Amino acid sequence: MKTRTYLGALVVAVAALSFASGPAWAGIASTKHNLGSSSTSGNNKTADTGYICVFCHTPHGSDTSAPVPLWNRVLGSQGAAYNTYASLGTSTLDSKQAAIGSVSLACLSCHDGTQAMDVMINAPGSGGYNATGTDAGFNWTGSSVNAGGTITAGITLIGTDLRNDHPIGTQYAGGGYTSTTPAPTSGNDPDFNAAKNTTIGSTLVWWVDTSTGVNGTREKTDMILYSRPSTDFAGGGTTEPSVECASCHDPHTSANPTFLRTSNVGSAVCLACHNK
Numbered sequence: 018m019k020t021r022t023y024l025g026a027l028v029v030a031v032a033a034l035s036f037a038s039g040p041a042w043a044g045i046a047s048t049k050h051n052l053g054s055s056s057t058s059g060n061n062k063t064a065d066t067g068y069i070c071v072f073c074h075t076p077h078g079s080d081t082s083a084p085v086p087l088w089n090r091v092l093g094s095q096g097a098a099y100n101t102y103a104s105l106g107t108s109t110l111d112s113k114q115a116a117i118g119s120v121s122l123a124c125l126s127c128h129d130g131t132q133a134m135d136v137m138i139n140a141p142g143s144g145g146y147n148a149t150g151t152d153a154g155f156n157w158t159g160s161s162v163n164a165g166g167t168i169t170a171g172i173t174l175i176g177t178d179l180r181n182d183h184p185i186g187t188q189y190a191g192g193g194y195t196s197t198t199p200a201p202t203s204g205n206d207p208d209f210n211a212a213k214n215t216t217i218g219s220t221l222v223w224w225v226d227t228s229t230g231v232n233g234t235r236e237k238t239d240m241i242l243y244s245r246p247s248t249d250f251a252g253g254g255t256t257e258p259s260v261e262c263a264s265c266h267d268p269h270t271s272a273n274p275t276f277l278r279t280s281n282v283g284s285a286v287c288l289a290c291h292n293k
């Protein structure tokens with residue numbers, strides 16, 4: 018059930034986002050997320066396939082328990098134990114933090130350094146399917162990857178200790194936004210700009226407008242909030258918006274440096290959410 022809700026939301030999201038306007042589109046082929054032989058980023062890559070999407074998505078046989086669309090990696094078997102920002106016990110933190118999950122887990126399946134990037138369910142070409150996900154055995158080159166394809170060094174190795182990273186899997190603005198009160202008038206933290214919401218089809222979605230489009234319309238350049246069940250935050254029975262890796266980053270575009278959804282000049286990424 019949970020998976021269907023997530024997938025439904027994302028499929029609807031695709032439809033909604035594809036009509037949005039924004040800065041000139043710079044496609045994934047020219048980014049560091051092109052890990053195949055056509056990569057021009059000069060970073061980690063393999064010469065063993067020319068496919069791009071395959072490291073993350075597959076058209077058939079995807080992991081249906083993954084909270085990301087048509088995911089080609091098995092997330093459940095990661096077994097990584099993450100240290101969270103909340104465990105620092107910062108006294109100013111208002112928002113509850115859930116266990117690491119949602120789309121963040123998909124990012125961390127490469128960026129935590131525990132799994133090779135060519136571990137996939139449906140490897141390129143005929144006969145490459147293995148439900149539990151196997152290592153395709155590609156050879157890798159690059160400064161922060163080992164020959165087996167695991168990210169081993171540098172700032173892109175986020176690791177499993179997330180205490181030194183911006184909180185993820187966290188309620189927006191101290192909580193208060195739920196599917197029964199999508200736009201609360203009180204109860205949430207005034208240090209944050211209000212999250213917007215709309216219903217697309219039958220799916221409720223939340224986001225925070227960025228300065229490139231303060232218009233109440235959800236666009237790729239906005240900070241996307243990902244719906245998680247309230248039980249993830251020890252609430253009950255509803256869904257809530259959550260800040261995840263892909264709230265700030267769009268893994269498909271280099272329109273802005275480091276896959277950011279909007280330019281961070283003037284710290285616009287931070288100021289979209291934080292009312293500082």
Ligand code: HEC
Pocket residue numbers: 027030031034045050051069070071072073074085086120123124263267268269
């Ligand atoms: C490095 C991993 C990665 C690669 C490579 C990748 N994607 Fe994605 N993709 C993701 C993640 C993570 C999400 C879910 C997060 C989100 O909603 O943006 C996603 C979401 C999507 C979505 C639904 C949401 C949206 O933004 O439209 C589509 C469609 C999609 N990807 C298509 C593609 C295609 C086509 C390719 C190859 C040309 C590709 N992706 C390559 C990681 C990747």
Ligand code: HEC
Pocket residue numbers: 049050052060061072073120123124125126127128134161168171173262263266267268274275276
């Ligand atoms: C299939 C593996 C894989 C997945 C999944 C993946 N990444 Fe990456 N990512 C990489 C690799 C490889 C690099 C390049 C590392 C390097 O060059 O040192 C990279 C680089 C990056 C960078 C740095 C870009 C730059 O210009 O320096 C960011 C930011 C990033 N990824 C964010 C994400 C986010 C957010 C997600 C999830 C939405 C994600 N990645 C999912 C493999 C992955």
Ligand code: HEC
Pocket residue numbers: 121124125128172173174175182183184185260261262263264265266275277281286
């Ligand atoms: C609240 C917004 C936000 C969230 C959430 C977030 N990031 Fe970032 N991330 C940024 C910004 C902004 C930068 C650029 C920092 C800079 O320019 O020095 C960045 C940089 C990075 C880089 C380094 C790029 C480089 O080469 O310096 C990686 C890798 C990365 N993010 C991955 C992730 C992953 C994986 C997650 C989830 C675990 C995540 N980010 C969550 C905002 C965010």
Ligand code: HEC
Pocket residue numbers: 107108109110111112113183184187188189190191225240241260264265286287288289290291
């Ligand atoms: C998508 C919305 C969003 C964006 C974008 C964002 N943040 Fe946050 N940030 C949050 C939320 C939610 C929390 C949890 C805050 C809380 O509970 O007090 C948080 C927490 C923090 C904290 C820790 C607060 C504490 O009390 O421990 C700092 C510092 C912070 N963010 C700085 C930044 C910076 C710097 C940027 C830009 C690089 C940024 N944030 C971008 C939503 C966001």
